[in-house]
Amino acid sequence: MAQHDDPLDGLMPEDDSYRTCPVCGRDCAPEVIDTGSSVRVAFSCPEHGAHSMVDPFTEEL
Numbered sequence: 317m318a319q320h321d322d323p324l325d326g327l328m329p330e331d332d333s334y335r336t337c338p339v340c341g342r343d344c345a346p347e348v349i350d351t352g353s354s355v356r357v358a359f360s361c362p363e364h365g366a367h368s369m370v371d372p373f374t375e376e377l
């Protein structure tokens with residue numbers, strides 16, 4: 317997988333349902349969380365908090 321300046325580009329699934337807050341249906345902005353050993357992308361609703369966490373380097377579902 318090629319390196320890219322934007323860690324989200326090309327790594328995230330095409331389906332954007334993970335972005336949507338299950339409570340209010342808001343489209344939430346991704347937030348990259350670097351834990352040191354891995355990188356995860358969290359989606360948090362400004363009203364309802366984090367609802368989804370995606371590991372862009374793990375394909376298994």
Ligand SMILES: [Zn+2]
Pocket residue numbers: 337338339340341342361362363364365
């Ligand atoms: Zn919400």
